[in-house]
Structure formats: C-alpha cells, structure tokens
Amino acid sequence: MQVNDNKEFQPLIVAFCCNWCSYAGADLSGTNRLNYPTNVKIIRVPCSCRVNPMFILRAFQRGADGVILCGCHPGDCHYTSGNYFTRRRMTLLFSMLDFLGIERDRTRVEWVSAAEGAKFAATMNEFTEAVKKLGPNRRLEDLRCKKQ
C-alpha cells in the first residue's frame, strides 16, 4: 500500500503477465503511450500457467491489494494449452477465496493479446479503480509483514 501526498489510498497491484501475449500487450500500451496507474507492477512469466496460487497468496500476504493475472486468449497460448490450465486453476482458487470471504474484486484473470495495448491499459485502469474502492487488503495479509 502506498499513501501519496493527499492521503488518497493507493493500492498496490501485482500483475503477472505471460511473456508472449500480455507482457507484449503491456509493452504495446507503453509504445502507444496509453496511461495506466503506477500502482500496477508487472512480473513477467513465460506463461500464465506458470503462476502458482502460492505466488498470488504470497503477494497478498506481503501487502498487495490486488492481483491480476494476464495471459494469451484461450486458443492462442504460445504453449497451446497453458492458459486452459490457468483458467481452471484460477477459477477454483478465486472461488475458494470468495468462499473464505475475501473480496472478489481483488483478484482477476484477463486475456490480453500482444495487439491489445489499449485493452491492457483499460484493464489496469479499471482493476486499479475497483481495488481502490475496496480499500486496503486486510483479510489476506500476513500480520508479520505489516509495515509499522
């Protein structure tokens, strides 16, 4: 969580992006100078299927307020099937988090192709706004990591 000068809550967003589509899509939104908030920090992974649910929980434990996972559109996966596994894993994980009473809008999966720079920026704007509305993540943090 960051707090800027006017003390408006600034959520920390971790975005996992697959190397072939979404990371390239993020690059494209940069090339096209399409703004999205600095809150979003991208971690590059080879494929969305590389993202272990542990990474997502870890981010929340360490103080992330939202985690978004971006991959190639279903059917377009560079590794042909990776994002299909991602889809099942994340559906179940998110459903479990929901079951545990974690706010639904803190997590998201979005398919962004390498050509969808505009979609990437729009998604990040939208997601950041949604998380901002939720306020700081209190339910999934590890109290030992709480910043004094």
Add this chain to the structure above:
Amino acid sequence: MQEAMINKAKQLLADGTVNRVIGWKKGEFVYDITPAIFETAEELDADFVYNEFTAANVSKYLVKESKKEGKILAFLKPCDTYSLNQLTKEHRVNRDNIYVVGIPGGPKLDAEKIKAKGITGITGIKNENYTLKIETVYGEQTMPFYEAISDKCASCKSKKHVTYDELIGEDGDVLESNRFDMVEKLENMTAQERYDFWRAELSKCIRCNACRNVCPACTCEKCVFDNPESGVENKAASNSFEENMFHIIRAFHVAGRCTDCGECSRVCPQNIPLHLLNRKFIKDINSLYGEYQAGEDTTTKAPLNAYTTDDCEASIVHERGVE
C-alpha cells in the same frame, strides 16, 4: 463382522496369500482404537477389533507398507477404497502387493460427540436398538445412536467398494448425500459472514499438521510447508499464515484428488471443519467441469490436469452466489 474378519485374515495368512494384515487394534477404552499391523493369528485373536469406533482410514499406511516384502491384507471400508484407488492412480502404492478385503463401513461413532453431551468417565458403550447405553463411573447414561455418528459418516457419499479383491458382506451403492449442504449454506452467506466464520475457525489452528499427515492425498515426499527451500516453509502457528496460506494451498494441492474421506476434520484437535474447504473444491469441480469423484477409478484424468476449450472463465466467481 469382527469375527468374520479375523477368520478371513487368519485364512489368508495361513494360505500364504498375505504375510501381514492391516486393521485396527483395541485400546484402553472402547473408543481409542489404533490402526495396527498383525502378523500372526495370535495377535489377531488378542487385539484385532472392528466396531463403531474403527473410523481411521488405513489406506495411507499402504504407501509404505505396499513397498515392503510380501503382500499385505488391508481391510477397507467403502470410503477407504476410494483413497486407495486414488493412491494407485498416482503411483503412490503398489496395488499388486495389497490384498483388499472390502468390509461394510459405518456409521462410525465419534467419542467427542458423546463427551460433548457432558458424559464423562466412560467405561463402556453399548448400542441397543440405536440407543447408546454408556456406562460411566458416574452411572449409566443413554443417548440416541444417531447423535453420536461421526461427521464423516453422517454425510457418507458411497457404500460401494471401488476396488477390492474380495468382499465380506454385500457391496453397497453410491449414495445421494447431503454432503454439500454446509458448503451451500456458507455460499449463501455474505462475504463478511463467510470471512468471520472462517477466521473464527482457522484461527484455532495450532499447526499440528494432523490434517496433513493423516490425509491420504498428502503423501508428498517433502511437503512444501516443511521445506525451507520452498520459500513458504512455516513451522509456527502464526497469526494469518494458516488462514491465508497453509489451509488454502493444502486444499488446492488436494483439489481434484481429495476423495472426501473426512479424515482431516476427524483428527483436527481443534475441531476445525477443514473438510468444507475440500468439499468446496469438489462442489465447484462438479458444477463447473462435470461430476467427478476422485478415486472412483484409476484412469480418469484429474480435473486440474485436464481442460476443455470452452471451460468457464474465472469471472464466473463474480457472477454467482452472494458477494
């Protein structure tokens, strides 16, 4: 039943089909029964027991036992056979080294439920027409049989043995069970209520690892939570680690593999309803990807190791149930 089992075990030992038997051994009280291995007819006569308190699922012991010299006889209740099948599917047991005798299952009783009625000083329990006559040092007490049925048996999913070499008694059927009722009840609560419910339950966790160590799906050579190199190792019961990592990931790791044997909740010293986490995954898998029962056979691909191109999107979580 106990008699028939002892005789069967003696026969199989005598004819050399097996060289040991895994079953249950009498305890100090009527209810504190320990899984045990018997090697001789004398041991069987002296200590073998099968009654309303032999709830323990012995299939996990077969991971180790089936790798030893010689065949072992395993008495398995219907629910235990699902666990064994799942272990066979995952190459964790050597099925050829196991002689499975299917035995009728529950309902098993839970001593804690009797004690929760304030009944203490128990010296004997008898079931007479579904009324428990409990002898105690404070005098005889009674309670209805069904009120003492263990949670795992109260929501029994199947009386069918999915793998066996021989059966004692008739095989049963897969049951229409009410096992998802509590999951559904939670789903219909608000997020805040669900959060409060789980925080209250999971904060009781003392990280004794009984749930994990008893779980037939948790047979990892080295658990990530015990492995300092995994980066998520954590020995302590620490505020918010169990709630936010350990139990979620454990449930995720057994998702699509958990047969819903109910051992996790049965052994939890803090009575946390951990099986609800597994059942949530099972319910989701059933509704999103088609009915799937882990352990039903040894070949079907686990739902998390499979996909279809028209699976639902993760956003379905936002679209259903109560926020």
Add this chain to the structure above:
Amino acid sequence: MLRIAIDKIDSLFDAIAEKQTLYIPVDREDGAAEYKKYESGMKMSNSLNTLRSAKDFFFPQTENLVEFKMEGKQIEVKDIREESEDFVIFGVRACDARSFSILDKVYLVDPVDSFYKNRRDHGVVVSMACTRPAETCFCSAFGIDPTAPEGDVSCWNDGSYIYFEANTEKGKAFVDSISSLLEDGDASSLENVKAETKRILSLLPLSNLSTDSFGGDKLNEYFNSEKWAELSESCIGCGTCTFVCPTCQCYDIKDFNTGNGIKRFRCWDSCMYSDFTKMAHGNPRISQLERFRQRFMHKLVYFPANNNGEFGCVGCGRCLSKCPISMNIVKVMKALEVK
C-alpha cells in the same frame, strides 16, 4: 476459609479484570473449553479441562525474539520482546498447575530463559480442584492430587461456594487484593466433595496405572525395547500430542523474512516431526520409531533421570483424546512396563 458464593463469581471476575488481565476457561461453540481474556459477561466453563493446556501463558506457541531491520545495506538489530504485564489465570486444574513446576525445571534453571521468567513472574496461577474426573485422567499416577491442586492460589468448589487458599506470597497478595469481595465461611462441606472425587478417582479405568517401573535407572533397557516398533508403527508424525501437552517444552528458533527485515522468533517444535533438530545431515533421529521413542523416553526416563525422579508427564489425558490414531503415553507405559 475465604469463599465467595458462586452466583457472585461474575462480580469477582469484574473486579479482578479491572486491575489486571484475567483469563478464565470458557466454552466455545463446538463445546470445547479454552482460556479467554475475561470480558464482562463471560461465563466460566464447567468442563473438566481446556482443550489446549495453560502452558501458552508462560511459553507461547510463537514468540518474537529479535528483529533485524534492513534499510538498503544497513542492518539495525531491534529487541522486540513484549513486556509482560501482571495477569491472572483462573481455574487451572491440578495437572496443568503441576506442569508449570515441570516447565520451571527447564526454563528457570541456569541459564534462565528470560522470556519465560518474565511471564512467570507476572502471572498468578489460580487453580481449581477437580470434581468430575474423566476416564482419560491419570494424574494420580504422577502423585498429583486433583482435590488439592498446586498454584499460587488453590480453589475448591462445593456447588454453592468457591473457596480460596493462598499458597505463595504472590497468591497471598492476590487473595488480599480481592478480600473485600470474599467472606470467611465454613469449609467443612469440602471434605465430602473431596472424598467423593477420590472415590470416583479410584473407579477410573486408569486408576491403577503405575509409574513404578519407570525412571532414570532403566534407560538402556527401555531404549532398546522391542516394543517401540509396534507402538510407533501407526504414528503419523503429526504434532498433536506435543501441542496439546502441558509439559512439552521443545522449541525451534527460526528467521522470518518480512521483506523489510528478518524477524527471529521461536515456536513450539515437536520431536515427532521429521525436521526436528534438523542439522546439516538431517534429523539425527532418522525414523519415526526413534522420534516416537524420544518423546516417551523423555517424559518417562530422561526427565526423571535429570530431575530427581520427577516425570515429564502430569496425566492430563489430552493426548489420549486428541491423538489422531489413539496412540498415547498410557499405551506406551502399559506396553513397556516391567512387572
């Protein structure tokens, strides 16, 4: 004897809680009892004992020791121990009350564990005599009289009144501090209560459990017993017995990386775990048999060998009801016992 009518106990709790933190056993929704910080309106549990032991008050499951704060390449070392304030634990049973003296033998001897001592100094133990022992109880085997519990203050309940007797200076000060709420009264009814409890104790299934053949002198004989293999074969290696045990005292010290530094903490450990006392080459006890043996040898042989014959078990019976596979110290004693 000083006493208070049971229906006035709430006012006593309120009065104590006003001055210091008070913990009492309360019933949870699932029926199990646990110690909770007293808040007005809470009802004291009637159950025989709490699910977890009272040792947490002096030896918590996890405890931060020191923190290394990192700022770039700079490291600052910070003492982050929590300062204890005075507190009262009310309703401790005889077994748990004895367990403190066992823990003291570990942590208050040289080198004194300052974290433990700090808590011990600030805590007042108010024990409560048992009236309804359970089948899992076997404290008598270790010379504990549940009708005469230890502690800074001992209490008895005759159904109408709770009677108080201070045993230590700290206890006396505590009783003095609440004396305005207590009255002096006849305690003769307690004799009947105690006699009845003793009668029940003699009927319990474990009443004749004997510790006679255990102790420090038969170390090799027990260590090499062939019974361990059979006893340990079904042990699943969890830490349930250890973590509900009032006398288990082992801990591990670990570092936790918070991202901004390291928190060094200690936490309960269990000799049943495969990574207990792990060294470069692994756990020196390489099989579950050895780990299982360690736990019981420690309580029945090593501990008495080092502590004038005192056993490392108080017979609370928690492990008897909580072990997932129902293997426990009683079964071990009966199997090993030399008659």
Add this chain to the structure above:
Amino acid sequence: MQRIGVFVCHCGTNIAATVDVKAVAEALGHEPGVVISREYQYMCSESGQNLVKDAIKEHNLSGVVICSCSPRMHENTFRKAAAAAGLNPYLVEIANIREQCSWIHKDIATATEKAVILGRAAIAKVHLNAPLTAGESPVVKRALVIGGGIAGIQTALDIAEAGFEVDIVEKEPTIGGKMAQIDKTFPTLDCAACILTPKMVECSQNEKIHIHSFSEVTDVKGFVGNFSVTIKKKARYVDETKCTGCGLCTEKCPMKNVPNEFNMGLDNRRAVYIPFAQAVPKVATIDPNYCMMLKTGKCGVCSKVCSVGAIDYKQQDKFIEEKYGAIVVATGFNPIKLDKYEEFAYSQSPDVVTSLELERLMNAAGPNGGTLLRPSDKTHPHTIVFVQCVGSRCDDSKGKPYCSKICCMYTAKHAMLIREKYPDTEVYVFYIDVRTPGKNFDEFYRRAVEQYNVHYVKGMVGKVTPKSDGKLDVQASDLLANEQLHIDADMVVLAAAIEPDKTARPLATMLTTQMDTNDFFTEAHPKLRPVESATAGIFLSGACQGPKDIPETVAQASAAAAKAIGLLCKNSITCNPCVAHSNELMCNGCSSCEKVCPYGAITYQDKEFRMPDRTTAIRRVASVNPAVCQGCGACTVACPSGAMDLNGFSNSQIMAEVDAICK
C-alpha cells in the same frame, strides 16, 4: 556474496524525461549485493554495452540488472554482451522501465518511485539466477512421413530432393490415397491420375525414399531429432521383393466376389488383388478375410500360377524399428459414414451415392468404364440432385461443426462434367452457402451456373424417398423462392462431410501431439506455425490438420517438408535452457506433471534412492527431457511438492520478485 551491477538507461529522453534516472541508479546502488550502479544515455549502444562489459570484468560481477526498455527488445543484446565479458548470459535481468514505466506515466516522482521498485524486483530475482547452459542434442538425418496420400508423397519428394532419407508408412497396399480415387480435379479439370501417378512413380524410383506400404506405426519414442519408431509391416502373404506385379494371380484367384474398396464397393475384386493398375508398389496382396487357402487351407491357385514364387501363405506381421530426426503426419481424411442420415435414403437406394462414389462411377477406370450409369439399373440418369453439407456445419451431434471446405468446389466440378458430357441431364445443387474462395474457384463455380446451367437452389433437401418406378422423390425447400420443391430424380449425390482418418487419434497419443475435439491435429500456432505441431520435430501435412483441397494440401505438404528439412539440416539442436527440471528427492512420481505437459517432455523411471532414514528405496521419479521441454511451466504448478521447477523462472525467483514489489 553476490556482486551485482545495475545499469540504468536514459534511452535518450524516452526514459529520462519521466524517470529521474540518476535517482534510480542512486537508490538501487544501496540495495544489498549491488556493487556498482550506473546510468547512461543509451545502454544498448556499443559504448553502453562496453560500459556493462567493462564493469563485469572490473568488478567481477556475478549478476547484471539493466533498467531499460522491454526485455522483448534488448534482453538478447545484453545477454550477448555479458557473455562476451565472460559472464553467463542468464545472469542478466532486465527491469522494464520504459514501456512499463516512463512511457505510461507522467508524474516524475511516482514514475521514479515505480522504476526503483521494478529495479529492486530485478535485483531480487538476479540474486537467485543460476548460470544456465543451453544443451545440444544430435539430429538423425532421416524423416518419417506417416501417410502416403498426395500430402505424404509431396512431403517425401521434397525432403528427398533436399538430400535426406525419407520413409513413407502407408496403411493401404499402395500409396496414392484419396487423390488416386478422384476422377478430375478442380478448377482445371485435368485428370487426377495423370498428375498423381507420375509422382507416385517418382517416389518409388527415388533412392532416398523408402515406401512401407501395408504398414502402420505402432510405437513412437524419443524426441525432436531423435525419434525411435516401430513400424508394423502387416503380412500381405506376398513377398514384396519377388512379386513383379504381373497380375496373373489376381486374374486366376477363384474368389471373385470381394467388394472392391478402391471403387467404393461398387464392383468386385479377387481375394488376391492389386488395388489399381498404377499402384505403387505394384505388388499383390492377399486378403486373409476372403482367401480360401488362408481360411481353410484348400486352394493355392495363386501360388501355382506365380512364376516367381512370391506367394507366401505363412508370412507374419513384421516389426521394424527405425530412427528419425523428424516426423511428418499426413494421415488425411475420410468421408463420414452416413448411417445417421437416413432421410437421404442412402442405405435404401443404390442410386443415392456419395460424391466419392460418384468419382468412381465417372472414372474411366471405374466400375462402368467412365460412363455415368445409375447403379440400380445401369441406365443413364436424366435428373441428378446434389445435396451439399451432409454432415458439415452441423450444430447437433449428428455431424461435424466445421465446413468440409472441398465440397462446394467438387460439386461444381461434378455438375459441370455431367452437363458437359450428358447435356440432356438436369442437375440440381442444394446448398446452404456456396463457398468458393481460391484462385479461379469462384469463376469455376460461376461457369457451372452460367455456362452449364446447373440449377443451384439455396435450401436444404428434407427427404429423399425411393419410389416404386425406381425414381427418387426429392423433397426440398427453396429458400429464395420460399417454396417447397419435389424433384423426381434418377440419382442423388451426397456431399458427405470429411473427417480425420480413424488412425489419427491413437497416433496423436503416440506422438504426444495435440488434437482438437474433431480429431484434427492442432498446429503449434494457428497463424504463425501452421505446419508444425506443438511437439518439436513433428510436422503436419495435408488434411490431417483440417479440411483441404489438393492445391492447399500440396502447398502445406511442401511447407511441412521445408520445416522438416530445416531441422534435418542441423547437426544438432540447441535447447532452450529455461526448461523445467525435477528434484528427484522430492518427486512423488504421481504423474500430474506428465498429464499437463503439452510436449510429452516428462517421463518416469524407477530409480534407487538413499532415503533420509538411511534405507534404500526404489522410487518412481519424473525426469524432463530438456530437448523437448519448451519451458511453459504448467508442470511446476501441477506438482504439489514443488519438486518440479523452471530454470530462469523458478518458484523462489518469482516469489523474490513478488516480495520486492510488495516491500
């Protein structure tokens, strides 16, 4: 202790205008392990690279972090620079502070803060980077083509032309496939045999090509560059090396009533047969289902008439094993069975035929010697109705959801040929849409309509009923005129959908390649890698990948050949070092990883281990073939114990990045 160098690029003003690069370099210089932190105008320029190289040497760096543009842009540049300075290239990490920072943010303070965080994440990762070396694996210079239709033939010819050995495995007694059965080809109307058979002969004469006819692939092991394939040569009871193809046995065999599959069962052959005159290899085959000698031991006529003694009733299936560097799948297609389409009376009237049957009926080498006659009474048909999309573009489970693609064109061809040869015959074509994209295709179709007056009716045939006078009542709707039609037809021709050959699915399992739900092989990328399967070293040729006409099939066949040649030209393959690896001590052997691997890179073996309790145990453990693994990481998440990890993107590296970002 790590010695990390941080290099922050200005990228002219691209970065420096919104990110205070000096501040970033300063802040990152204070991070643990960082021994030098510099900024520079253009890091990717030669002098920028020299700055990095010199620092590596001077400070004996163990890791390098470049804060610059996207790694997709210059990761390779800096890896090469590091390698040139003696540092393992995989000890370089890029923090993307241009595309993902300076270009999208305007406020210098927050952009700088973010750049520092991205830099920190890269530093946290590089702390855990391990030097990686790309492995090499040798390439066997021989290709296998599975299927001997036009796709397989063209692929084999092209590969052989490039100088490599090629084996063709064909399950039928002859190569040639479906094209050999076709009469004329669109849009030029030249005869199929005239253009196909020379290629078949070329195959048989090319020294580099080895044809295994009447054979099947039964097992595939290995991986790109080094496949080991078992081929079953089915017993044909004729010694291929002796048979001269004289055909005497096929004339003398007394079993005359065997349905001739080459002519779609429209006439008969003998129990010993050569499918057609130009078969390659031109070798007889005995059909054991009909041969009296094989069934009862009585006959032996063929053996008596064979002058070279080629008949061998004792012949057994033979298995041969061969090594290949590349495999091309060309298993082709078949028309679907029409048993679910009883409304068209296919099984009730011999005059309702499929298009492929019509090909044979019109072919000069066919049952009627090229004269189109009704199968029922051998009379000239005067009204013929063509039904399109029989089983194609279906949304129910009866047929196929896809368009079979070739039917519109061959129907136009049939209609045109009939109208040309028998102008007194009325031809109706019922269609949903006419789809004729392709060079000269639409012109061809228009010619059928405009020049040959074929009646194209938009609408579907509802029912075909055989009448007592031998005619067929075709009940249909004309959607444009909005009326119901009844046509008295002499023949009805059904354009049956095409589907992949049934042998394709078991083959896909052996090859660990992927298939779609229709059993067509899935290409590695639908747009950019259309002739490769996702499994390295396996290529796709022809209709096994999707419905195709001949020109498209030949184009794809050559493309697949080119890809295979590209592979076979190499002496060895350099493997991507960022691949998965399994920690055998932690592996459970549960097979989860294997199940999610799209490349079949994971295998299991039983190995002996010394266990923590000092006993030895045989355990089933996974191992990853680094030559086959592409590094997606699906297995790492499927693995519950964390035994499976990915080089370059390990669990600990990604978590270190998470931690650094969330600090």
